[in-house]
Structure formats: structure tokens, C-alpha cells
């Protein structure tokens with residue numbers, strides 16, 4: 001008799017298999033792809049930003065994570081990977097990568113350990129449905145075979161980057177077992193903007209204050225990276241606010257992003273234009289903002305003649321120009337949704353899950369990990385940390 005079947009050999013599923021294997025449970029890991037951890041290969045631009053030393057519960061949508069992090073935190077994760085031979089390379093803002101700078105290393109060390117622990121791994125085994133009867137789980141596979149186990153861990157991920165295998169199967173299975181799923185919204189996406197100068201601004205990047213305004217209300221503010229591209233805007237700050245922007249757009253609310261272009265204030269900028277009164281308005285902005293932004297900024301301020309001398313501008317025009325420099329407004333028209341999302345916001349309702357064991361409160365012996373749960377974190381290693389922590393804790397099969 002199998003003690004536990006884990007559905008999904010992604011980050012959290014592999015970790016759950018390691019944890020249950022170490023506890024001596026007879027473990028079977030089922031993965032529908034022909035290899036483990038396909039999504040991990042896409043993380044951190046192929047380098048896998050596998051954790052963040054600064055991660056804490058406040059970096060996630062819910063303090064539900066606390067009970068799990070108290071049992072298996074960042075330090076424990078780094079120790080575990082270190083013990084498997086994977087050294088960390090720490091970069092800015094607490095981001096950690098494997099020293100090899102290859103995402104594949106993460107998969108390799110986990111796979112080696114699963115093999116050493118005699119965890120059974122079945123590849124190309126897609127789970128179609130699950131039933132629970134007399135305290136046992138019957139797991140039906142796409143090849144028409146079935147497997148039975150005493151416990152079941154659903155580690156099928158969310159619905160972001162579906163080509164990696166995460167297509168939301170776990171939500172359907174959980175629903176069939178009585179669980180409810182909260183609203184699913186793409187998170188950590190680029191945003192599409194409506195602006196005629198995007199082509200010219202493409203490639204401009206900087207760090208500054210960014211605000212997200214939905215239906216006239218400021219709903220998110222951060223100081224982080226911004227990168228313009230041909231269809232819109234990305235960068236860490238934008239990724240972090242994207243789920244709120246996507247939610248706002250999905251609800252047909254007018255949504256805009258306001259980007260501060262210069263770290264200055266009204267008084268200092270007014271003085272600057274007084275001092276540079278002899279220059280053309282175009283030249284007066286050189287040295288202050290990226291050259292690619294000058295024409296868009298002047299247009300936004302309603303100044304069409306870029307060769308006008310600053311001294312010839314009216315006070316109203318100068319004030320408008322300063323306003324744009326301190327907060328350039330862009331209308332958000334959407335995103336590429338789950339196809340472009342790094343993470344799925346929403347998932348299995350946390351009210352139906354024990355936050356210390358990750359066992360279902362509805363079905364005994366059923367556990368959830370990673371993105372299947374209604375947990376999502378910031379960009380920067382936080383989501384994989386949740387996958388490791390939740391996987392490890394669920395694999396202990398605590399009741």
C-alpha cells in the first residue's frame with residue numbers, strides 16, 4: 001500500500017516527495033510531463049531565483065504562510081539545498097540563485113535525492129480524476145490505470161505558463177473532493193498600455209516611484225524598476241502591482257499607472273527651468289531624463305514645438321511639464337493574462353485548509369502545496385520559497 005501519492009512533479013511536489021521520502025513513507029510522485037520541474041527551467045531567466053533571504057509573511061497575500069514558514073523557513077531551505085550540494089549565489093535585494101546559475105541544478109539535486117530515497121517517480125502520468133472512499137484515495141490516470149494510496153498531496157500548480165504543465169487540473173480535482181476555489185487572477189505580468197509613443201520609449205528603464213490607480217483611487221504604490229517596451233511596461237515594480245491591475249481591468253474599471261520620471265520636487269524643477277531659460281525646451285530636459293522620453297513628455301505636457309526656448313514658455317506650460325515629470329500617467333489596457341503570468345493569484349480556499357499541516361479540513365489525508373493554494377508572493381524568489389516550504393510541510397503528512 002502506497003502511503004502517499006503526490007500529483008505534480010514541480011517545485012512543491014518534488015519537495016513534498018523529498019520530505020515524505022525522508023520520513024520513510026512509501027511515496028509515489030506522478031508527473032504528466034516527460035521530465036520533472038519543467039517550470040523551474042523558466043524561472044529567473046533560466047537561472048532560477050529559488051529563494052529570497054528577506055522573505056517573510058508580509059511578502060504574500062495572506063499570513064496563512066506563517067504557520068508553514070515557522071516550520072520550514074528560508075534558512076532551512078538554504079540548509080537543505082546546501083546539504084544536497086547546491087551552493088547559493090546571493091544577489092541584490094536578497095535574491096538567491098544556484099551558484100551554477102543554472103535552474104537545471106535545482107531539479108538535478110532534488111531528483112538525485114528522490115532517487116536515493118527510493119521515491120517512485122512516474123513520468124508522463126497525467127491524473128484525470130480522484131475519488132475518496134473508505135479512507136483511501138483512488139487516483140485515475142489518463143492511460144486508464146489507477147493507483148490507490150492512504151494520503152494524497154495535490155501539487156499541480158496554478159494556471160500560469162500552461163505550456164509548463166500547470167493547467168489547473170488540481171483545482172478541478174480539489175473541487176470534485178468538495179473544495180472551493182477563489183477567483184483566479186494572473187499575477188506578475190507585464191502590463192499593456194495605451195500610448196502613441198510606446199515605440200519610441202521602448203527599452204527605457206529606471207527605478208522610481210510607481211502608482212496604480214483604479215477607478216480614481218490609489219490602490220498600490222511602490223518604488224522599484226520600470227522598463228518600457230513596445231506594447232507597455234514591465235519591471236519588478238510593475239510585476240508586483242500587476243495582479244491588482246489585472247483585477248481592475250477584469251472588472252472594467254478605468255486603470256492607470258503613474259510613473260515618476262525624476263527624483264525631484266516642484267521647487268527644484270522650477271529653479272532648473274529658470275536657470276536653463278536660454279535653452280530649447282528639448283535641450284533643457286537632457287541630463288534629467290532618458291533622451292527617448294523627451295518627446296513623449298513634451299507631448300504629454302502639450303508642448304508641440306520642441307525648439308521653443310524655455311524663456312518663451314508660459315508659467316502654465318512649465319507647471320504642466322513639471323507635473324508630467326513628477327507623474328507621467330498611462331492608461332492600462334490589459335495584459336497577456338495567464339500566458340504571460342509568473343504566478344496565479346487565487347486558488348484553493350485557505351479557510352478549508354489547516355494552516356499548520358496543509359491538510360484539507362474537509363477530507364482527511366488530503367494535502368495541498370504551492371500555487372494550488374490561494375497564496376501568491378512578490379517577484380524575487382518568494383513564490384518558489386512558498387513552494388519549498390509548503391511542499392516540505394505537506395510531505396510530513398501531519399494530522
Ligand SMILES: Cc1cc2nc3c(=O)[nH]c(=O)nc-3n(C[C@H](O)[C@H](O)[C@H](O)COP(=O)(O)OP(=O)(O)OC[C@H]3O[C@@H](n4cnc5c(N)ncnc54)[C@H](O)[C@@H]3O)c2cc1C
Pocket residue numbers: 007008009010011012013030031032033036037038039040042043044045048049050051125126127128155156157158160161164165166167168169170341342343369370371372380381382383384385387
Ligand atoms: C516565467 C516564470 C518565471 C518565474 N520565475 C520565478 C523566480 O525566479 N522565482 C520564484 O520564486 N518564482 C518564479 N516563478 C514562479 C514559480 O515558478 C512558481 O510559483 C512555482 O513553480 C510553483 O510551484 P508549484 O509546485 O506550485 O507548481 P509547478 O511548478 O507549476 O508544478 C506543477 C506540476 O504539476 C504537473 N501537473 C499538473 N497537472 C497534472 C496532472 N493532472 N497530472 C500530473 N501532473 C500534473 C505539472 O506538469 C507541473 O510539473 C516563475 C514562474 C514563471 C512562469
